[in-house]
Amino acid sequence: MSQTQMQSQSQAEAPRVFTETETPMVELRQVSRRFAKKLDIAAKLARRLGADVREEIVHAVDHVDLRVRKGEVVGLVGESGCGKSTLGRIVAGILPQSEGQVLWNGQDVSTMQGEAAKIGKLRRQMIFQDPYASLNPRMRVADIVGEAPLVHGLTTRANFDTYVDEQMRRAGLDPAFKRRYPHQFSGGQRQRIGIARALAVAPEFIVCDEAVAALDVSIQAQILNLFMKLRRDLDLTYLFISHDLGVVEHLSDRVVIMYLGRVVEEAPTERVFSGANHPYTQSLLASVPRIGNRKRAFATVKGEIPSPLNPPPGCHFHPRCPHAFDRCRVEVPKLREIAPGQRSACHLNDAA
Amino acid sequence: MAETTTAATAAAPTLEVRNLQTHFFTRAGVVRAVDDVSFTIGRGKVLGLVGESGSGKTVTGFSIMKLVDPPGRIVGGSILFQGKDLATRSEEEMRNLRGNRIAMIFQDPMMTLNPVLRIDTQMIETVQAHEKVSEADARARARDALGMVGIPSPDERLKSYPHQFSGGMRQRVAIAIALLHRPDLIVADEPTTALDVTIQGQILAEVQKLCATTGTAMLWITHDLSVVAGLADDIAVMYAGRVVEFGDVGEVLDKPLHPYTHGLIGSVPSRNKRGEPLRQIPGMTPSLLNLPEGCSFRARCPRAAADCIVMPELHPWLPQRLARCHHPHLEEVAAA
Ligand SMILES: Nc1ncnc2c1ncn2[C@@H]1O[C@H](COP(=O)(O)OP(=O)(O)OP(=O)(O)O)[C@@H](O)[C@H]1O
Ligand SMILES: Nc1ncnc2c1ncn2[C@@H]1O[C@H](COP(=O)(O)OP(=O)(O)O)[C@@H](O)[C@H]1O
Ligand code: SF4
Ligand code: SF4
Ligand SMILES: [Mg+2]
Ligand SMILES: [Mg+2]
Numbered sequence: 001m002s003q004t005q006m007q008s009q010s011q012a013e014a015p016r017v018f019t020e021t022e023t024p025m026v027e028l029r030q031v032s033r034r035f036a037k038k039l040d041i042a043a044k045l046a047r048r049l050g051a052d053v054r055e056e057i058v059h060a061v062d063h064v065d066l067r068v069r070k071g072e073v074v075g076l077v078g079e080s081g082c083g084k085s086t087l088g089r090i091v092a093g094i095l096p097q098s099e100g101q102v103l104w105n106g107q108d109v110s111t112m113q114g115e116a117a118k119i120g121k122l123r124r125q126m127i128f129q130d131p132y133a134s135l136n137p138r139m140r141v142a143d144i145v146g147e148a149p150l151v152h153g154l155t156t157r158a159n160f161d162t163y164v165d166e167q168m169r170r171a172g173l174d175p176a177f178k179r180r181y182p183h184q185f186s187g188g189q190r191q192r193i194g195i196a197r198a199l200a201v202a203p204e205f206i207v208c209d210e211a212v213a214a215l216d217v218s219i220q221a222q223i224l225n226l227f228m229k230l231r232r233d234l235d236l237t238y239l240f241i242s243h244d245l246g247v248v249e250h251l252s253d254r255v256v257i258m259y260l261g262r263v264v265e266e267a268p269t270e271r272v273f274s275g276a277n278h279p280y281t282q283s284l285l286a287s288v289p290r291i292g293n294r295k296r297a298f299a300t301v302k303g304e305i306p307s308p309l310n311p312p313p314g315c316h317f318h319p320r321c322p323h324a325f326d327r328c329r330v331e332v333p334k335l336r337e338i339a340p341g342q343r344s345a346c347h348l349n350d351a352a
Numbered sequence: 353m354a355e356t357t358t359a360a361t362a363a364a365p366t367l368e369v370r371n372l373q374t375h376f377f378t379r380a381g382v383v384r385a386v387d388d389v390s391f392t393i394g395r396g397k398v399l400g401l402v403g404e405s406g407s408g409k410t411v412t413g414f415s416i417m418k419l420v421d422p423p424g425r426i427v428g429g430s431i432l433f434q435g436k437d438l439a440t441r442s443e444e445e446m447r448n449l450r451g452n453r454i455a456m457i458f459q460d461p462m463m464t465l466n467p468v469l470r471i472d473t474q475m476i477e478t479v480q481a482h483e484k485v486s487e488a489d490a491r492a493r494a495r496d497a498l499g500m501v502g503i504p505s506p507d508e509r510l511k512s513y514p515h516q517f518s519g520g521m522r523q524r525v526a527i528a529i530a531l532l533h534r535p536d537l538i539v540a541d542e543p544t545t546a547l548d549v550t551i552q553g554q555i556l557a558e559v560q561k562l563c564a565t566t567g568t569a570m571l572w573i574t575h576d577l578s579v580v581a582g583l584a585d586d587i588a589v590m591y592a593g594r595v596v597e598f599g600d601v602g603e604v605l606d607k608p609l610h611p612y613t614h615g616l617i618g619s620v621p622s623r624n625k626r627g628e629p630l631r632q633i634p635g636m637t638p639s640l641l642n643l644p645e646g647c648s649f650r651a652r653c654p655r656a657a658a659d660c661i662v663m664p665e666l667h668p669w670l671p672q673r674l675a676r677c678h679h680p681h682l683e684e685v686a687a688a
Contacts, residue, residue, distance in 0.1 A: 079548040186636060187405070216404035216575060221619035221630040228629060243549070246578075250621035250630070269626075287553035289578035291620050294602050296582050298557040301550040304518055 023106040024067040025205055025237050026091055026124070031100035033061040033086050037309060056309050060086040062261035063100070065335070068205070073231065073238045075252030075269070077245060077284070079305055083261045084241045085209050091239055092126040092207040122152060125198040127191075129210035134194060135182040141168070142178040145196045152201060163200075171196035172226055188219035195226065199234070209241045224251060245288050249273055254341075257281050260308055260316040263335055267342035277344040280317045315347065323348055364435030366537050366569035367393045367416070373428035374408075374415045381641045385411040385424070387593035390666055393537070393586070396567040398560075400580030400601060403590030404616075404637060409573045412590070413539045416571070417456050418446050434536065452482040455530035457523075459542040464526040465514045471498075471525060472510035478532050497528040501558050520551035527555070534566055541573045556583055577620060581605055589613045592648040593640055595666060599673040607685045609675035611653045647677070655679045 037056040061083045068074045068091075076084050089095035090102065093109065102109045104120045112120050128134040135144055146164040149155045155163035165175035171192040182190055191211065198206060208227070212220040228251060230236055242248050248255055248269075255272045257265045257280065265278040276282050286299035303320040306312055315333050318324040327347050335345040374386040386408045393399045403409050414420050416431055418438060431438040433454065441449070450456075458464060466474055475494035476487060485493070491510070498506035501524040514522055523543055530538055540559075544552040560583060563570050572584060580587055580601060587604050589597040589612070597610040608614045615633035617623060624630045635652040644650055646661040653660070659678050666676045670685065 079550065188636070217577070217616060218404065218619050218633040219636075221621075221632040224621070225629045225632060228627075245549075246621040250624065250626055283550060287549045289549075289552070289556070289576065289582050291578045291581045291605060291617070291622060293578070293582040295585070298553045298560065298582060300554045300557050302554075304520065305548060305551070 022069055024103070025070045025072075025105060026066070026068045026239070027101075027103040027106075028064055028066040028087075028091065029101040029103070030063050030065060031061060031087075031090060031097045031102065032059065032063055033083075033090060033095070034058065034098045035060055058308050059261045059311070060308065061090065061097070064258075064261075064263050066091070066256065066263070068237060068239055070204075070237055071235060072254065073240055073252045075248035075255040076239060076241045076258065077243060077248055077255060078258035079243065079284075081260075081305070081308055082258045083308075084258060087258070088126065088207045088209045088239060088241050092124050093121045094126065118152075122201050123203050124205045124207070125201060125203040126207040126209060127194050127198050127211045129213050135190060135197075137182055140179055140181060141173075141185075141193055144182070144193060145178075145200050148197070149200045154201060167196045167200045170199060170230070172222070186219075188215055188223060191215060191223055192226070195223075195230075199230065203236070205237045205239075207239045207241065210243070211240075212247060213242065213244065220247075227251065245285065246290075257284070260306065260311050262316060262345065264317070264346070265342075265344045266335070267339075267344075271339075271342055277338055277342065277349070278346050279321045279323055279348075281344075283320070315345075364432070365392045365394045366397075366434060367571070368432040368435075369412075369416065369429070370432070371429035372412065372415060372426070372431065374411050374420055374424060374426050377423045377425070383640050384593050384643065385640060386415060388666070389429070389588075389590070389593075389595050391586075391588040391595060391598055393569045393571060395536075395569055396563050397586065398563055398570040398572055398584045400584035400587045401571060401573045401590065402575060402577060402580055402587060404575060406637060406640070407590040408593040408640075409575075409590055410541055413456065413541045413571065413573055416539055417450060417454065419456075448482070451478065451535075452533045453535050454537045454539070455533070455535040457527055457530050457538060457540040457543045459545055461519075461522040461526035461543075462514065464529055465522065467514050469513075470510075471512055471514070475510070475529060475532065478529055482533055493532060494528075497531045498525070500531060500562065501525075501528045502554055503528070518551075520547050520555070523547060524555060524558075527559070531562070531566075531568075535568060537569045537571070539571045539573070542575070544579065545574065545576070552579075559583070577605065577617065589616070592638055592643060594648065594676060595674075596649070596676040597674065598666065599670075603673060607681070609669055609673060609680035609682065609685070610649075610677050611655050611679075611681070612649050613675075614681055615652075615654075 035058045037058055064087060078084055090097050109120060142164045145167050146160055149163060150160060164178055168175045168178060173189065173192050173196060182193065185193065212223050215223060224247065240248065240252055252269050255267060255269050256263055259280050265276065265281045272281065276285055283301040287301060301320055306319065312319050314330045315328040318328040333345040333347045335343050337343050338349050370390050372386055372389040376383040376385055389412050391399060401409050401412065415426055420426060472491060472494060476490040479485060479490040479493050494510060495506045498509060503509050503524055517525065544555055562568060574580060584601045586599065587601045588595045591612050597604060597608065597613045604613065605617060608617055618631040619633060621630060633652055638644060638648055646663050650656045650660050657679060664676045664678050666674045668674050669680050669682060
């Protein structure tokens with residue numbers, strides 16, 4: 001837990017050094033995203049009859065700061081509904097934020113115009129969890145992969161076939177299958193189609209949203225190896241969203257942990273797994289089943305995950321936190337630096 | 353009422369599956385979904401049944417419940433429940449066993465729950481379906497069962513409808529229903545796969561306590577080796593419709609005998625050095641419609657040799673350790 005331990009670990013293992021001062025490739029400043037949960041018929045009727053029913057607001061993402069530097073792999077973890085996908089879609093530029101700023105190479109994307117805006121968006125691509133739902137079932141693989149590059153002038157009609165072949169080969173697919181439709185492929189192959197499609201527009205930054213969650217372990221290993229190879233070959237930067245801490249530990253340089261719309265902790269990967277600060281991170285790590293465990297008593301975090309429609313006041317984690325005290329119930333803890341590169345949002349850090 | 357645990361059968365394991373075969377007779381051909389599955393579960397023990405998607409885990413579970421629908425049919429082998437073959441039971445007897453002595457928990461709890469009925473209505477009905485007890489007694493049983501799976505204020509919760517519960521709570525209610533008759537065997541098919549880790553941890557802890565205290569035997573079906581590592585006593589690994597390895601969970605995970613188990617464990621990220629390429633099994637699972645001749649793992653196996661053209665039997669290479677392979681990793685066990 002000491003600082004020296006942390007430094008020696010990050011020096012021993014991190015293959016790259018990222019300085020705090022360089023301009024991040026992607027930066028979010030106090031980004032929030034709200035969704036209005038529409039009233040159903042029963043609620044509308046009740047309101048017409050005079051009941052005090054209001055449209056409920058979900059704070060899917062609540063004042064999040066995030067920096068991803070060029071060449072880095074940042075893991076984003078948290079439980080279902082905590083806002084990972086929403087944050088990922090904002091970062092990828094396919095969902096507008098309600099508040100806050102998104103910067104691409106230091107420039108606010110809302111100020112980018114015309115060609116620059118278009119290219120900025122193409123450079124950020126997203127790969128989804130369900131490779132089937134995200135592929136048009138009526139399109140052949142060649143068109144799924146080659147359509148966007150053609151539209152954006154990355155290839156021509158004349159070179160289309162060679163271009164598609166190259167993209168497929170890079171994702172580990174046999175180009176001989178390019179006339180086929182998505183349903184004619186296995187889950188792992190479909191995920192490769194999604195990867196080929198994303199890479200075909202020459203992105204620099206990839207958001208992977210649970211990209212291996214639906215795959216069996218042996219296929220998962222093949223796809224994760226492909227991600228790591230592509231990172232080296234193409235100098236890619238990743239935001240890697242996953243609920244699987246083993247996967248995140250294996251390939252991330254840094255890990256960001258979310259709970260109910262907020263970032264609660266952020267640190268270099270070794271640090272998270274050896275010296276997590278936030279009580280939620282600690283509980284999460286204790287709950288993860290590990291293949292090395294034998295007939296052990298499962299560590300348990302008490303209580304349910306609260307509804308994001310009605311999150312607890314103060315620190316969102318307080319009803320489940322073993323260390324909660326009065327202040328936690330009223331005051332939102334700020335995310336602040338507690339060690340070099342490690343930030344945590346917990347009032348316990350003020351006591352020391 | 354519960355009459356099955358007699359002195360004569362008490363010595364037999366709760367469940368013994370021998371050479372089970374369940375095939376689906378489809379228009380495209382015969383799908384050999386389960387083609388040679390054998391394992392044993394003792395009283396109060398948890399067996400983890402693992403394998404990749406499509407390897408036949410669910411069909412095995414449904415076969416034990418005798419719930420396989422056409423075009424599927426059990427075509428071979430035997431399923432001994434407390435020493436007696438389920439094949440000899442009438443449908444009437446099976447209905448009596450199901451939900452009473454043998455219960456199933458599904459991945460989707462709504463397979464068990466009725467969305468339009470209150471929880472107490474459903475649970476009381478379930479109790480009274482198999483036993484003549486008063487409503488008050490049935491309600492007390494329901495309350496105890498909810499308490500046992502860690503649902504706070506069970507009295508209030510009994511009055512709720514399924515949609516008023518979160519996914520994790522619903523799964524707990526489904527487990528509580530499975531427990532109502534203190535069954536001798538529970539078949540659980542991926543019941544925590546869709547849940548978050550903190551909720552999964554809570555449920556696994558309850559399940560573990562339960563088997564130890566009530567003597568219920570559990571078949572826990574999952575593709576997650578890490579869950580099995582912490583929960584199960586024994587493990588059975590399936591590949592392409594067959595059990596390829598069986599043994600004590602610690603021994604199998606530490607020193608797998610079968611090359612497929614070996615590859616599977618090797619590809620888990622935590623078994624690899626951080627940042628380095630993961631060890632991977634090349635190729636893909638074969639289609640169950642036309643399996644290759646001989647060992648089904650042959651095309652992907654690094655140890656395959658000429659004799660693998662003959663299908664290996666599930667052989668006891670070591671005491672209590674079975675593997676379906678001509679060239680198991682015995683040298684690694686010896687080196688340990
Ligand atoms: N279009 C939408 N309309 C209304 N609510 C939404 C919408 N999209 C997301 N939400 C809500 O925002 C919250 C965060 O959702 P999000 O999909 O980002 O979660 P997640 O962390 O990706 O979860 P999972 O691990 O299940 O994928 C949830 O409460 C979700 O129900
Ligand atoms: N009703 C059915 N008709 C035809 N094939 C089926 C049917 N149900 C299952 N199968 C096949 O049986 C095999 C095993 O399926 P299953 O037991 O569900 O696998 P698992 O649970 O291990 O993922 C698969 O190839 C599946 O497609
Ligand atoms: S702020 Fe309070 S409730 Fe929140 S994690 Fe820290 S101690 Fe627990
Ligand atoms: S029998 Fe042969 S092919 Fe099959 S797993 Fe063993 S060594 Fe490999
Ligand atoms: Mg998501
Ligand atoms: Mg299944």
